Amino acid sequence: MCVDVTDEASVQEAVGQILLERGSIEILVNCAGFGISGAVEFTESEQAKAQFNVNFFGTVNVSRAVLPSMRRQHRGHIVNISSVAAVAHIPFQAFYSASKAAVSSYSCALDNEVSPYGVRVTAVELGDIHTGFIQARQKTVLGDDEYGGRISHSVSQMEKDELSGMSPEVIGTYIARIAQKKNCAPICVAGVKYKILRFLCKILPCTLRGKIVGSIYAK
Structure with missing residues (x-):
């Protein structure tokens, strides 16, 4: 069944068809998403809105559709795929980072709303994964001259990191394990390296965190 999560x-x-055929939905994994890269100044508004429509509002639409049945059956787990970019705030991926920050915040708030009804919500924040995400990313280097070549350099570094990222099989197993947990934290991070990164992003002063991330992706 092919579904446009923005519709x-x-x-x-x-969702209605699945409930008719299966009777219930126990687990929902919201993983639809794509990335855009480029300078904020040169990103078209429609492209930025499309990023949010899929990554954030797509998650909202599907979650809203399954919540009534989960709440009535007094059980269910919604797993929303987010990213450590939600806290690392990657330059030249500002709209992607913002969309994933929205997913993480939404997940925490929604978990508080529905946990009294036996429904849990978890945002799984991922790091670099070796998938087809690179090919699917909508890249623009408009303004690269004005930004001293930093846009193209940043995208090149991102893609290098992704190519050496974790395997999708390992991440798939991790997400499946999280989805089957009855009691789970609202935020889970895949991989020790990214757990440390998220922790540091939370405790370091904003200026220092920005300098560290900028030294990798904005120099």
Whole structure:
């Protein structure tokens, strides 16, 4: 079944069909998403809105569709795929980072709303994964001359990191294990390296954190 997560009617129809055939939905994993890269100044508004429509509002649409049945059956687990970019705030991936920060914040708030009904919500923040995400990313180097070549350099560094990232099989197993947990933290981070990164991003002063991330992705 193919569903456009940005189309609320399509999502509602698909969820209704699954409930009709299966009777219940125990686990939902919201993993639809894509990335855009480029300078904020040169990113078209429609492209930025499309980023949020898929990464954030797509998650909202599907979650909203399954929540009534989960709440009535008094059980269910919604797992939303986020990113450590939610706290690392990657330059030249500002809209991607912002969309994932929205997913993480939304997940924590929603978990508080629905946990009294036996429904849990978890945002899984991922780091670099070796998948087809590189090919799917919408890249623009508009303004690269004005930014001293930093846009193209940043994207090149991102892609190098992703190519050496964790395998999708390992991440898939991790997400499956999280999804089957009855009691789970609202935020989970895959991989020791990224757990440390998230911890440092939370405790370091904003200026120092910015300098560290900038030295990698904005120099």
